[in-house]
Amino acid sequence: MYKVSLLTRDGATIAFDADPSDTLLDAAERANIYLPSSCREGGCGACRVSRASGDVVLMSYSSVALSEDERMAGDILLCRAQARSDLALRAPFDEAAVGFAPVPERRATLVALEPAGSGAVRLQLQYEDDPTFGRAAQFTAGQFIELTLPDGSAKRSYSLANAPNWDGTLELFIRLQPHGAFSDYLRDRAAIGDTLHVRGPQGQFTLDESSAAPRWFVVGGTGLAPALSMLRQMGEFADQRPCRLFFGVNKVDELFALDVIEKLKAALPQLVVTLCVWKPEQEWREFTGTPVEALAQALSSATERPDIYACGPPALIAAAEEAGRAAGVPHDRIFSEKFTAA
């Protein structure tokens, strides 16, 4: 057994023992400490922390989740690392992101399934009443859930697009992949009334409530979902700070949720939305280019440095981080969640 000490961004120390044959994530869970994570197989980077001292071995992982530079700088993935000595770690998240109870597992019924622009669908699920959790959909805006197909054959994680609610409603926007197990189900077999297994909420891509800065969301495709959730929450709370949304797709017919965005503008009168189409194949009056290009333009004339929330494919996140850096937005004011196709 080795001693692991993890220092959170807000200065809390979380300590647990780790058996060298356990991943650090599993070791923490044995101590009833549920650290932020998602895929748990080295693919997403949600459990990345930096190592101040000590040795680990890392099992195989994707370079999307942990780049060579990051690894050289001492970063590790909790789901892939096994302790080889006592460890001192530094986490990029607050203590509030750490769960001290297992992630809830519940059942939900599919109540709506409809197209959301070309190549994507909108899903609405209804939580079943549960003796431990009731029927409430309690989560933090921006979090995701992991869905398991009715036959148990595949699991995928998707961000929630709606705000937490007492009706037990979950709304998701999902891009259909050509040969994805979940996409195939949605395209071919899904029926209203199906029961799906839900593990969640999880994730730390949530609003930094301690910051008073303007909030700018830069999202690509279904990366819009967590931004919608956060903006809807801000709308419900009548948040008055400046906020912007840069929403990008490749083609005009891929745009979706425009009705939701219109309602958001009513709830948040200060919200400025820039719809971006990379390669419009028809007449397009709004921004032509990527949402990060629109972000970079807006940053160049910004009077106040915003917090940037980026969600989409890895390339979009990297570009958004670069644009933020170039405009002098501190690294720790850029929050992101990568979407990887599975």
Next chain:
Amino acid sequence: MFCYQCEQTYRSDEAAGCAGAKGMCGKDATTADLQDILLYVCEGVGQYLHHARQLGATDIDADRFILFAFFTTLTNVNFNAAKFVELIQEASQIRERAKALYEDAARAAGATPENLSGPAAFAPADNMAGLLTQASEAAVRKDAAILGEDAVGARALILYGLKGVCAYAHHARVLGEERDAIYATVEHALDMLAREERDVATLLDEALALGRANFLAMEALDAANTGTFGAPTPTSVRVTPIKGKAILVSGHDLKDLHAILEATKDKGINVYTHGEMLPAHSYPKLKAYPHLAGNYGGAWQEQQKEFAEFPGPIVMTSNCLIEPQPRYRGRIFTAGPVGWAGVRHIADENFAIVAQAAQALPGFPEDAPEQTITIGFGRDAVLGVADKVIDAVKSGAIRHFFLVGGCDGAAPGRNYYSDFADEAPKDTVILTLGCGKYRFNKHDFGTIDGLPRLLDMGQCNDAYSALVVATKLAEAFGVGVNELPLSLIVSWFEQKAAAVLLTLLALGVRNVRIGPTLPAFLTPALVAVLVEKFGVQPIGDAKSDIAASLARAA
């Protein structure tokens, strides 16, 4: 930030006060700085209102705003930085209105309006970044080098005492009880702070004036509570859960509790009180609601564990809020002056969403074994048996009364109060109020001639009730309050307790024991004045303090 207003403020050998990125209460530096600025602008409002009042002109809405604004800055009330940016803008507009009120009144009286300086002339920025650059102009210890440490400490005593007065007066006001004399005193004190008064004797006199105003505020609140909900009567309260959907209501605001009871009527939802809401069960018009089911949990500092385990929504109507943990952040609501960024706030007293949340959450799966405590010994209840009490004192059955009351907190030294209550001889009666009682209110103290030995008088503001009882008993015995066989053992944590202490001092109540530590803002010289002039004593060891109290009385 620099803040030393509460008992748990950071203390080291060199200095006391929270001055880092976050205070001990969880308030961050941004919020602390904005609170300082809000209070500073309110001093400016007070300057104009005070001057206008000398000319017969008043603005009651401005006074009401000051009560609310001050209340938001009490310990464990509002942690939402964005809210303070809004309040500062509002304060600034109200100050303009107060200025016009004063200047018009002066001109009407044929005089040239004075140009007021200091907070009256301070121009707050209209955004957070700008405001934060101005924080040093409004800091509590600004000009300490000029004013001197004793004056800074005495000014802090006034500022924090004011907060307590404002909180109580606000609670009374929402139930329709206001006292113009309170507003006049608040304005006077704000004007004195704004003028940078540095004469310590003058400042201490002002603190006592606030103590008297606080007596009025507690009287107004007593009138508001009993006028609206009836006089408390001894009541048995269940302290274990009942199967079913549940809401937990914390804080001090009985009006909010009433609105929640109305919003959940006939919906199969049980409403539980938490912390200082416990006395609600003794008010006839509140306990008439059959779904006011019981009391849950202990004092405020246990909330992170207890709220996480509560299977329904939680409503925080006033202090004490501490950082909502992820396990319940989505189901805790704030109301009135309370706030936390990212936590839903109910500003319009419409608690329908809380009822909806209770129905969506699981509730208690089963009944816990029944356990009850008895509360509700307010002034009417105690004076109703005054003859019996007087006889028991005369016969020697009751040797002494101890008022063990005030706030609770996490400091280890606070077990003094439970030790004190437990060790008090069997022929003594313990009166209690505030949330400090949770350390011993489930203990069995037995009875004396049929009278319970532990009498729970209510919330911290029911110190008024205790003072009324003490005064009446003193009259009956033909002595002064200080000659009664009564000792006050006070625990303090936040600024309402500071105001209550000022009230005790202003009314000439001597020999109050206070702990677990003395306020960090009081300098040794100020403490010496309290000790010499008012007989205030820091707490020591429970057994010896009991013995000393009994020896003094003998």
